[in-house]
Amino acid sequence: MHRHSLDFWYDFASPYSYLTAMRIEALAAAADVDLRWRPFLLGPIFAAQGWTDSPLNLFPCKGRYLWRDLARQSARLGLALVRPAPFPQNSLTAARVALALRDAGKTALFSRRVFAASFGEGRAISEPEVLTSILRSLELDAGRVLAQAQSTEVKARLRAETEEARTRGLFGAPSFLTTDGELFWGNDRLEEAIAWAAGDRPGAML
Amino acid sequence: MHRHSLDFWYDFASPYSYLTAMRIEALAAAADVDLRWRPFLLGPIFAAQGWTDSPLNLFPCKGRYLWRDLARQSARLGLALVRPAPFPQNSLTAARVALALRDAGKTALFSRRVFAASFGEGRAISEPEVLTSILRSLELDAGRVLAQAQSTEVKARLRAETEEARTRGLFGAPSFLTTDGELFWGNDRLEEAIAWAAGDRPGAML
Numbered sequence: 001m002h003r004h005s006l007d008f009w010y011d012f013a014s015p016y017s018y019l020t021a022m023r024i025e026a027l028a029a030a031a032d033v034d035l036r037w038r039p040f041l042l043g044p045i046f047a048a049q050g051w052t053d054s055p056l057n058l059f060p061c062k063g064r065y066l067w068r069d070l071a072r073q074s075a076r077l078g079l080a081l082v083r084p085a086p087f088p089q090n091s092l093t094a095a096r097v098a099l100a101l102r103d104a105g106k107t108a109l110f111s112r113r114v115f116a117a118s119f120g121e122g123r124a125i126s127e128p129e130v131l132t133s134i135l136r137s138l139e140l141d142a143g144r145v146l147a148q149a150q151s152t153e154v155k156a157r158l159r160a161e162t163e164e165a166r167t168r169g170l171f172g173a174p175s176f177l178t179t180d181g182e183l184f185w186g187n188d189r190l191e192e193a194i195a196w197a198a199g200d201r202p203g204a205m206l
Numbered sequence: 207m208h209r210h211s212l213d214f215w216y217d218f219a220s221p222y223s224y225l226t227a228m229r230i231e232a233l234a235a236a237a238d239v240d241l242r243w244r245p246f247l248l249g250p251i252f253a254a255q256g257w258t259d260s261p262l263n264l265f266p267c268k269g270r271y272l273w274r275d276l277a278r279q280s281a282r283l284g285l286a287l288v289r290p291a292p293f294p295q296n297s298l299t300a301a302r303v304a305l306a307l308r309d310a311g312k313t314a315l316f317s318r319r320v321f322a323a324s325f326g327e328g329r330a331i332s333e334p335e336v337l338t339s340i341l342r343s344l345e346l347d348a349g350r351v352l353a354q355a356q357s358t359e360v361k362a363r364l365r366a367e368t369e370e371a372r373t374r375g376l377f378g379a380p381s382f383l384t385t386d387g388e389l390f391w392g393n394d395r396l397e398e399a400i401a402w403a404a405g406d407r408p409g410a411m412l
Contacts, residue, residue, distance in 0.1 A: 049265055059255055061377040065391055072398070075408045171267040185271055188394045192278070202281045 005034040006197040007177040009165055010111070011042040012095060013054070013088035014173040015070050015081075016187040018119040021112050021174075022079055024190060031198040037108045039098040040165045041091065041158065042173055048166070054088045073187070082122035089118060090126035092158075096149040097131055099157045101140075109138060211240040212403040213383040215371055216317070217248040218301060219260070219294035220379040221276050221287075222393040224325040227318050227380075228285055230396060237404040243314045245301040246371045247364065248379055254372070260294045279393070288328030295324060296332035298364075302355040303337055305363045307346075315344060 008024055010017035028035045046055070056063040067083065074081035094114050098107050113134045117123040123130045128146060135142035148154060165175075169183055176184040176193035182201075184193035214230055216223035234241045252261070262269040273289065280287035300320050304313050319340045323329040329336045334352060341348035354360060371381075375389055382390040382399035388407075390399035 049267075059377065061255075061375050065375065065377065065389055068389070069391070069395075072408065169267050169271065171265065171271065183271055183274070185275070189275075202278065 003034050004032065004197045004199065005036060005179055006193060007036045007038050009038045009040055009170055009173060009175040009177065011040060011173045012091035012098075012111070012114050012118065012125060014042065015056075015066075015083075015119055017174040018081075018115040019070070019073055019077060019079065019187045020190050021115040023077060024194075025108070027190065027194050031194045033194055033197045035108070037098070037111055038161060038165075039095040039107070039111065039158075040162045040170075040173075041095060044162055045166055045171060049171070056087070080120045082119060084118050084122055084124065089124060092126075093128065093146075093149060094125050094131060096154050096158050097135070097145060099161065100145055100148040100151075100154045102157075106138065106140065110134065113137065209240050210238065210403045210405070211242060211385055212399060213242045213244050215244045215246055215376055215379060215381040215383065217246060217379045218297035218304075218317070218320050218324065218331060220248065221262075221272075221289075221325055223380040224287075224321040225276070225279055225283060225285065225393045226396050227321045229283065230400075231314070233396065233400050237400045239400055239403045241314070243304070243317055244367060244371075245297075245304040245313070245317065245364075246368045246376075246379075247297065247301060250368055251372055251377060255377070262293070286326045288325060290324050290328055290330065295330060298332075299334065299352075299355060300331050300337060302360050302364050303341070303351060305367065306351055306354040306357075306360045308363075312344065312346065316340065319343065 006028065008020070010021060024035065046052075051058055054063075056066050070081055098111050098114070101107050101110050114125055114131070117130060117134060118125045125131065131146065132142040135145050168177060168181075170177075170185075172185055174185075174187060174190070176189065176197075178193065178197045182193075182196055184190075184196070212234065214226070216227065230241065252258075257264055260269075262272050276287055304317050304320070307313050307316050320331055320337070323336060323340060324331045331337065337352065338348040341351050374383060374387075376383075376391075378391055380391075380393060380396070382395065382403075384399065384403045388399075388402055390396075390402070
């Protein structure tokens, strides 16, 4: 029998993706589920819905509430939470770097550091210097990786990932996709997505 | 020491409000929290955000996902789920009736029956006959209550409730407000809202 697996789709600008990124590894390991970390860009998907900004900015009441909710959820999880300025951060370069590191198997590790720098410390992940310092902390050749991230191949890879996200019906982040095509949206559904991937599927016949 | 209490704000057209309505009493009783059932209308609040329909209809990808999520959540909770046609149902009369029954202390009971008829059985709660049969099942004088629901006083009551929801920052349903002004949104936050109302307040100092 092959092992269970789950795709974790995220955008580095998404605060709820941060909450998921900081806890998904332990939950997946406990359930014996393999993870695929899949950075993509929400911007083009929001734009297709007619949104030109983060919904946290577009809908002020909802935005105020969501930051408060994020503060409460972070406190529950024992995580620091800082609101990056400006919000949302441009996540394009970080996403390209994360995909450039896929073949080396460093995407997950790099991604967690980016989320921790952004929402844990309020560092501007749109700045190359911040990404450089993260890459160095992982003992990677920052200059080489950043150059790779700007290659035609990696740029195309990110476009293809974002297009796959769109065609598979993703509309927000974090999202989770099981191998049988079941979609879960939001940090609140992380436990359910992992349970589904591991074989616990209430409502599968609906 | 006075008892803890929590306001439960809902719209009869909201499917996640149905999931909450069917389970909130048991959770509140277990935590020794008094509930106030507060029907209001989401329509004017959505309109103020520029939405002319339910977000489940306006954003097709998200709408498809949310119906699937509702099916999974209902299965987990052991609740039937039918999608009322048309969706959303016009909830104006049902909300007025629920408020007309406030003085008699029947709002909660009536509301649960309306939700069960709508999302449990797919009955059209915008039809007066459906509301009539629910009122009769509660051994109430349906004609008298429906006439009261159309009175100037009850109409004004619903407008005032909806205006209070708006000024207190509500943007969706179900929502929960504690006496210290803490807002929680969504069936997913029901347990947290009740815990907060009962005194468990992680993140209160943030």
